[in-house]
Amino acid sequence: MDPIIAATHADPYPYYARLRAEGGLVFHQGLKLWVASSAPAVAAVLAHGDCHVRPAAEPVPKAIVGGLAGKVFGQLMRMNEGERQRCPRSAIEPGLALIDAHEVNALVAARLITPDADGLYNALFRGPVCVLAALLGFSPAQGRAISEVTADFVACLSPLSDPLQLETAHTAAEQLRGYFIELLDDPGNKSSLLAGIRARFAGDPETLIANLMGLFSQTYEATAGLIGNAMLALIRNPSLLRDATRVDDLIAEVQRFDPSVQNTRRFVTAPCEIEGVSLSSGDVILVLLASANRDPQLNDDPDAFLLDRPQRRSFTFGAGRHQCPGRQLALSIASATLKEILAHQPALDRLTWEYRPSLNGRIPVFRNSPPCHPNRSATNSTNTFSLGSDFLERG
Template sequence: MDPIIAATHADPYPYYAQLRAEGGLVFHQGLNLWVASSATAVAAVLAHPDCHVRPVGEPVPRTIVEGLAGEVFGRLMRMNEGERQRCPRSAIEPGLALIDPVEIQALVSARLITPDAEGLSKAMFYGPVCVVATLLGFSPAQTRVVNQLTADFVACLSPLSTPLQLDRTHKAAEQLRGYFFELLDDPDVRSPLLNGIKQRFASSDNEMLIANLIGLCSQTYEATAGLIGNALVALIRDPLLLRDVDSFLAEVQRLDPSVQNTRRFVVAPCVIDGINLNPGDTLLVLLASANRDPQLNDDPDTFLLDRPNRRSFTFGAGRHQCPGQTLALSIASATLRQILAIKPDFGCLTWHYRPSLNGRIPMFVEAKNT
C-alpha cells in the first residue's frame, strides 16, 4: 500500500490512520514527495499561498501540451493561481449556489434510470453532466453530445490515460469549444445560469470563459459520479443508514469521498506543520485521511447521519475550494432519490473501483451466480 494506491483500495482508511500516527506531514521516499495526512497539515497546505496547484515548470502536463486539450487545461481556474483563477471563479461560482434544487430534481426525473448495473452507471456518469449542460442552455440533443465529449475530455486530466485516449481528448476539446462558442453567440439562449456568468465575467477573453465552462462539465463528470456511487456502496453495505437523503449524502462525502487526494507544488521556501519545504517540493494532500482525523471530527470512523458540526475537506478549502459543492450535492441527492424510487436489487450488484490516482469511483457490475 502507498498513499496513491490507497485511493482505489477496498478499504484505505486504516492505512490513512497509520499515516496520521506517523506524523501529519512526512516525506515518502518511494514516491519522492511529502504526504499531508492530518487535518492540521491538510488545512495548512491548502491555505498556503506558496503551495500552487501546478508545478512552475509544467503549467500544462507534457502529454497534452501540444494539443487543444492542453490549451483548455492551461486556462482552467482550478489549474491556475492569481487573476487567472479569481476572474473565472467570481463569474461562475455565484450562479451555482442559486440553482433551485426543485429544478434539478425535475431534470433528473426526466431521465430514464433502469435498476441494473448499466442503468446505475449511466445515472452516475451521464445524468450529472446532462443536468449541468441543460442548465447552461443546451438542447436535449446537444446535452447528450456534450456529455459524451466531456467523458472523452476528462482523460486529459489523468496521468493513467493511454495515447489513444489523449488523442480523443484533443478532438473532444475542439468539439466542446465549438459547442460553447455557438452557445455564447446564440441570442435566444434562455439560461439564467449562463447569462449570469456572462455578466459577471470581467474579461474579454472568450477562450478563458469557454475553457472554464468545459471545466464545469468535466469536474461534474467524475466527482459527482463518485459521490453517487459511494452513496450506493454505503447503502448496499447497510440499507438502514438511510433515513434522510441529504444528511446521508453529507456523511458519505465525508466518510468515503470521491476525491481522495490532491496535489500542491511548493514555489517558495515555506514552513508547514513545522516542516521546512523548498521550491520544487511536491505535496500529496490526503483529503480523505483528514476527514477521518479525530482532531477534525469526533468518532470519525463511524457513520453518523446526524453528526454535529460535520467538517470535511472533500471539496477542498481556501482559494481552490470547489465552487460547485452545493450543485454536486443537489444533483447527487436528486439522482439517489430517483434510483431508490425504482427499487434496484442491490443484492445482484458488485463493484470495483475505476483506475485512478486520486478518485474513488465505484463501477457496478452484475454479480455472477455461484
C-alpha cells in the same frame, strides 16, 4: 500500500490512520514527495500562498501541451493562481451557489433511469453532466451528446491515459468548444445561470469557454463517485434504507466518510515552513483529503457513519482559494440522482463493483452479476462486492 494506491484500495482508512500517527506532514521515501495526512496539515497546505496547484516549470502536463486539451487545461481556474484563477471563479461561483435544488430535482426526474448496471452507469456518469448542460441552456439532445464527449475529454486530466485516449481528448475538446461557441452565440438562450456568468466575466472568451468545459469535467467523475460511494454505503449498511427521507444526510456523510476525491497535490514555489516542517522550492505535497476527513481533530468519532453528525466538517471539496465552487450543486445532483435510483428499486444484491483506475479518485463502477447465496457475501481482488437477496426486504 502507499498513499496513491490507497485511493482505490478496498479500505484505505486504517492506512490513513497510521499515516496520521506518524506525523501530519512527512516525507515518503518511495514516492519522493511530502504527504499531508492530518487535518491541521491539510488545512495549512491548502491555505499557504506558496503551495500552488501546478509546478512552475510545467503549467500544462507535457503529454497534452501540444493540443487543444492542453490549451484548455492551461486556462482552467483550478489549474491556475492569481488573476487567472480569480477572474473566472468570480464569474462562475456566484451562479452555481444560486441554483435552485427544486430545478435540479426536476431535471434529474426527467431523465430515464433503469435499475440495471447500464442504467446505473448512465445515471452516475452521464446524468450529472446532462443536468449541468440543461442549466446552461443546452437542449436535452445536446446534453446527451455532451455527456458522451465529456467522457472522452476527461482523459486529458489523468496521468494514466494512454496516447490514444489523449488524442481522443483533444478531439473531444474541439467538439465541446464548438458546442459552447454555438451556445454563447444563441440569442434565444434563456439560461439565467449562463446570463449571470457572462455578465460577471470580463476576460477572454476562450478562457470562459475553457472553464465552462472544466465544469463538465469536474461534474463527470466527482459527482459519479459521490453517488456511487453512497450506493456502497447502502450496500454495506442496509438499515440506512429504512428512512428514505434521509438521502440528503446520507450524501453529506458519504462525502466526508468515503469521498470520491481522495487526494490532490500542491507544488511548493518558495522556501517555507508548514506545521513545523521546512519545505524547499520544487517540493511536491500529496494532500490526503480523505485522511483529514477521518482525523479526530476535525470530527468526533470520525470512523462512525452518522447521518445526524453534528458540525460535520470535510476537506472533500477543498478549502481556501481553490475550494470547489460547485459544492452545493454537486450535493444536490447526487441527492436527487440517488433518490431516483432508489425509487426504481434496483436489485443491489445483483451488483458487483470495482473502482475506476485513478491516482486520486474513488469512483465505483457497477456491473450485474448472478445472484449469490442469501447467506453469503463475496469480496475479491478487484473489489467486487455483493449481498444476499434479502437486501431490499431488510431495507
